[in-house]
Amino acid sequence: MPRFYKQAMATPDSGLWKAAAETEMEHHRRNGSWRYVIPPAGAKVLPGMWVLTVKHNPDGSVARHKARYVVKGFSQRPGVDYTETFAPTFRQASLRLISALAAQHDLHMHSVDIPPGTVCALDKAIYGLKQASRQWNLKLHSARD
Numbered sequence: 742m743p744r745f746y747k748q749a750m751a752t753p754d755s756g757l758w759k760a761a762a763e764t765e766m767e768h769h770r771r772n773g774s775w776r777y778v779i780p781p782a783g784a785k786v787l788p789g790m791w792v793l794t795v796k797h798n799p800d801g802s803v804a805r806h807k808a809r810y811v812v813k814g815f816s817q818r819p820g821v822d823y824t825e826t827f828a829p830t831f832r833q834a835s836l837r838l839i840s841a842l843a844a845q846h847d848l849h850m851h852s853v854d855i856p857p858g859t860v861c862a863l864d865k866a867i868y869g870l871k872q873a874s875r876q877w878n879l880k881l882h883s884a885r886d
Contacts, residue, residue, distance in 0.1 A: 746791040746808075754806065758793060761808035769810070775861035785822070786860050788813045789869070811869035823872045 743749040749758035769775065780786055789812050796804045817823055843850050866876035 742795060743793055746793070749791075749793055749808075757806040758808060761793075761806040762791065762810075765808050765810055769867070772865060774865045774867055775863050778860060778862045779858060780860045787816060787822075787870075792868075809868060812863075812867055814869040814871045814873075817871050819871075823870070826871050826875055 743752055743758070746758070746762065749755060752758070789810055792809045792811055794807045794809070796807050798804045840850070842848070863870075866873040870876075
């Protein structure tokens with residue numbers, strides 16, 4: 742499996758990888774994840790990268806090629822680039838309880854998944870940012886209110 746986008750474009754599956762990357766970018770466009778801007782002088786620009794995965798069916802056959810664009814958040818500095826990262830985690834016992842209640846009351850459940858000289862100013866947190874899980878949790882809670 743290719744580790745980098747350039748490697749993926751040199752494989753026989755390059756068309757599948759390109760389609761997966763275009764799908765990912767379309768999701769970001771629809772979600773308004775970022776806008777293109779000229780960075781201010783001295784601004785630290787976080788680089789990004791593609792994470793490429795082949796998803797398989799239970800029988801082992803290839804289901805699809807998946808490309809995810811992520812920020813290299815390991816270069817973020819606490820207190821400068823972000824302040825809080827805490828987000829509560831979901832316990833397996835909670836999922837079992839909610840599933841049992843949904844079955845008991847015949848409820849339906851839905852899951853959610855989570856140019857030169859210019860850069861993308863993030864309007865929403867994307868994968869790779871230290872604070873991404875916290876922002877996702879805040880979004881879920883704001884939808885509930």
